[in-house]
Amino acid sequence: MKPIPFPAKGLPKEHVLSLIRAFKAGDSDWRRGRLFGLVYYAGQEAEELAREAYDSCMFENALSPFDFPSLLKMETEFISMIGTLFGGNDETAGSMTSGGTESILMAVKAARDWARENRPHVKKPELVAPLTVHPAFNKAADMLGLKIVQTPVDESFRADVKSMNKAITANTIMIAATAVTYPQGVIDPIPEIGKLAVDKNLWFHVDGCLGGFMLPFLRKLGHEIPPFDFSVPGVRSLSADIHKYGYISKGVSTVLYRDRELRRHQFFVHADWPGGVYATPSLSGARPGGAIASAWAIVRYLGEEGFMRMAKQAREATRRLLEGIRATPGLFVLGDPPATVFAFGSRTIDVYRLAFQLKEKGWHLHAQHRPASLHMTISPCHEKIVEPFLADLRQAAAHLSEEIRQAPSGEAALYGMLGTMPDRKTAKALALQYLDDLYRLKE
Template sequence: MGRISLPENGMNKEDVLSRLESFKSDDVKWHDGQLFGLIYEAGQDVEDLVKEAHSLFLIENGLSPMAFPSLVKMETEVVSIVTALSGGDDETVGNITSGGTESIFMAMKAARDWARETYPNIVKPEMVVPVTAHPAWNKAAHYLGLKINMTPVKDDLRADVAAMENALTENTIILGGTAVTYPHGMIDPIEEIGRLAREDNLWLHVDACLGGLMLPFLKKLGNDIGPYDFSVPGVTSISADIHKYAYTPKGVSTVMYRKRDFRKFQIFAYADWPGGVYATPCLAGGRPGGNIAAAWAVFQYLGEQGFLALAKKARTAAEKLMDGINAMPQLCVLGEPRATVFAFGSDEINIYELAARMAERGWHIDAQHLPPSLHMTVSPIHLAAADKFLVDLRHTIPEVPPADSEELSEPAAMYAMLGTMPDRKMAKEFAVEYINDLYRVS
């Protein structure tokens, strides 16, 4: 294993920045719209704004509301805007977190502690969520000592509520649904899940990390978006990422609660530390002020009309891409996605090899399994790139071997192997070893 030591003498500013710029040479060229995921780009004007807003509060620390009341003001105003977009009312509260994983984690922590007070006889609490739920649910369950029961989805790739109901036990305290699911871009039937939650007084969390800042605007534009937010009776908490379709730097998300009595279970406080009483609303202590400022700035800069225009561009791009893909006889979009995320697969050609060949043309598309497919998260920037993508895709298909071919490139063969490995424990161990080996100096 290699090792890097602190240099004895520092470099000048220009050399440091030059080195940093050189590190980007092998990164995906996302400014050209060649990346479908990870980056959410609204345009250079928004990017410039968030850079300036972030730099104004670059050093400020959200740990102390007394020292930096400006951050409390901006955080509460941002949360108020997002709760209003999420069907909340004057009783709805929330906080800014570092991302969707922390938002889901905090909601699960609050639900667990609520259940300890509400159902003290339950000592081994469980949650029920569809298999399409983000792995952040599994991570939260692992860290918080919750048992997670994963249920299948229906043929339309949305939650099977009957299966969820059958999975309920006397220890169930949490139900989960998603709007929009990452793998396929679906909106789970939240109204039906809400009915289950109300019948048994269970905590229902809706993961709207991906859709929370897109669906409200698509709905206003006349798109068919079913109920998924606090307008649905039974929904207790919602997570919605700002660093996705509000186009801020990573990581900025929100976790929201129908009323403040639920949020108190999120908060951690310790009164016996010699350093004073310590209390934080979220998992992190110190929180970057720049992220909070960037979030506030985007909402003020774009306003409702700006968000509507960007949502229209993103949805138009998604529809153009889906129509173009469905027009190719070897490919098909999975299900009927209602927003700006979708996946496509093939029964004829090897979908993983297709991704590898498209990567040679500069396109970065994430591979998925169960079933094999390619993931597309579409931003407004992709409207300008859609035609070129479809042309390259059409030209690449004849180069791709059949679905059952064993003559695959190394990346395609590796992903196919992981997706079909019958021993899922072995697949998990492989992933752990890969990550453990990746983060080291080489």
């Protein structure tokens, strides 16, 4: 398709906005609970608060705390409040970032630069992490020149600590684990891994991007949540995304450090630039004030009580979904997910076909591979869809077990095909080609 010429003349505001509304007609319906991930929705009231708080600082830029002391105040207050949520104390330090990927990138940079100072003999630094860590670690290792060594998980999909121990070499500077993992929603054995970190003086990062704003509240509700934060000796940094279970719009996460000395390794300063001394705490230069304001606002607005109420709703919806899925012939849940994220698979049904059938009924589940499964991240808004979803799931599963063949397409087909390809290089090349094609201008 030919490129679209840059518009010579503008359009009326209403026309422009109506075009956006029209584009959105094909988007997933997250407000009605039809999407299981990507958007975390806690209802209209929290949405309005997030929207208004964002709007109040939408154009302000946190690049200059001197020009916008309000943003600095909200950021430092926010970091302090959540430090206490994660077992921190007055030593705990942190930064706001644009998302989980940036938080992880910053923690890996801090670990690398800490090692440059404290382990100068290590010339080829390595990061040991289970296979289930988020690909942001692979991205960070790739960008920061670390070798990532990935270790197996046990039958409950949690990090196998013995394998991690074996994978540690004289070049290892960092280890990482997750609470909760994206693929199966489980918590890695953080205290055992923390012990490894202490014994071997390694930087240990806990990725709480997904579970960070859910687990502390489930624990307060009486659920058994093992220690995963700074209460565990050896944990040096922790990431937690307020744009996930904080129910605000995208663009804000946090990375915390046990103390300020550790955080210092995250900072970047270029002192000789003709534009002035350029010093930034994280990857971004300009940073959106709206994101900071909405993060601060949601914590102040909901408080512990509100977060617990949301956690209770999401966990209750999860419990009913897990029960319904386990009772559906042919389906099983992977591992024993303790929070609000899980995956299910089947020994009899092709789950990629199941995803396709569910999509036809308006449900958007993400397909996973190794093992083949469908992912669900549950928000408070899913409370109302448990029964209709389970009814459609039962019907689709029964239909498929009668061997009615239907070709999967789109994302389900991609995951299905790529997951089963033995040649991983070709799988990667196909995924790159898919991306290249996806981001081309189309009719």
